[in-house]
Amino acid sequence: MAKISNQELVQKITSKFASRVSAFSEPxxxxxxxxxxxxxxxxxxxxxxxxxxxxLTDITGIHYPEQELPIGxxxxxxxxxxxxxxxxxxxxxxxxxxxxxxxxxxxxxxxMERETYxxxxxxxxxxxxxxxxxxxxxxxxxxxxxEFPLEDPNRVDKKDFFFGR
Amino acid sequence: xxxxxxxxxxxGIEGSGFFATSFDKVVGLARANSLWPxxxxxSCCGIEFMATMxxxxxxxxxxxxxxxxxxxxxxxxxxxxxxxxxxxxxxxQVYIQMAEPRWxxxxxxxxxxxxxxxxxxxxxxxDEVIPVDVYVPGCPPRPEAILNGVLKLQDxxxxxxxxxxxxxxxxxxxxxxxxQ
Numbered sequence: 001m002a003k004i005s006n007q008e009l010v011q012k013i014t015s016k017f018a019s020r021v022s023a024f025s026e027p028x029x030x031x032x033x034x035x036x037x038x039x040x041x042x043x044x045x046x047x048x049x050x051x052x053x054x055x056l057t058d059i060t061g062i063h064y065p066e067q068e069l070p071i072g073x074x075x076x077x078x079x080x081x082x083x084x085x086x087x088x089x090x091x092x093x094x095x096x097x098x099x100x101x102x103x104x105x106x107x108x109x110x111x112m113e114r115e116t117y118x119x120x121x122x123x124x125x126x127x128x129x130x131x132x133x134x135x136x137x138x139x140x141x142x143x144x145x146x147e148f149p150l151e152d153p154n155r156v157d158k159k160d161f162f163f164g165r
Numbered sequence: 166x167x168x169x170x171x172x173x174x175x176x177g178i179e180g181s182g183f184f185a186t187s188f189d190k191v192v193g194l195a196r197a198n199s200l201w202p203x204x205x206x207x208s209c210c211g212i213e214f215m216a217t218m219x220x221x222x223x224x225x226x227x228x229x230x231x232x233x234x235x236x237x238x239x240x241x242x243x244x245x246x247x248x249x250x251x252x253x254x255x256x257x258q259v260y261i262q263m264a265e266p267r268w269x270x271x272x273x274x275x276x277x278x279x280x281x282x283x284x285x286x287x288x289x290x291x292d293e294v295i296p297v298d299v300y301v302p303g304c305p306p307r308p309e310a311i312l313n314g315v316l317k318l319q320d321x322x323x324x325x326x327x328x329x330x331x332x333x334x335x336x337x338x339x340x341x342x343x344x345q
Contacts, residue, residue: 136251
């Protein structure tokens, strides 16, 4: 099978989803586009079943506090037979971000979504076991959100006092 | 003539056929020269400890011949490396499983204070969850520094009163950490 070009991919995706996808770009040759939470599962299903993107490389999150929709969920897909990758972004509101799970398409989405929930507090609707995976269970915050202080507040030896400030 | 160096006898009263000293000192001497270490190694300080245990630096010279990998038979818990907050209950459990008398050495900057990992996920020093007797600085400390820490602990052990573990102060210390 010949390697499918980004132009062909864009054409196939837009002809099927038209206005439900937007912001196509190719940073470093990696086809990237945005979609909405309503369309994401349809698009992932289409990419997996019809365009041969058989491998879910990663699901991760991002927080841009200055955006109108600040919380992002990012999917990386890989077509192993064609050697092509795509990146799909979905942006959500800050309060209680919810998105449907990709677990029914790839079992590997299980832990990726748990990690994304752990760090960004994104709720994956339909996930079989959505709980923290890396941080301790009694943590209350979502540490990769920008409002969360990265440094441990209990630490005293870095206080300005000790450095004559 | 063998050049094996024996531990010096504690001060006491000596005469023909007898030697009298206090029980504290004899017990202290025995304990200090046969500390069984339990290595709790999570990162690079653990690698330095492997060198410390090895033939060149040879911790066994100081009576710690047998590293114990069960907390039940260990006296000296050596915590070496970054302890994540998720790891803290495990460390605490290991400490609780050790029988009295027990001592703890925090080896390296991470175990002592969190080190460079001033972060939401890392325990800022193991003394937040268990009492510590000796802190060894360094990132990581050289084997000599770890040996020095063990020798410092031996001093503590040698001079520890027999009744210390039954005192109110000691119980209070453990209660502060929520350990009975």
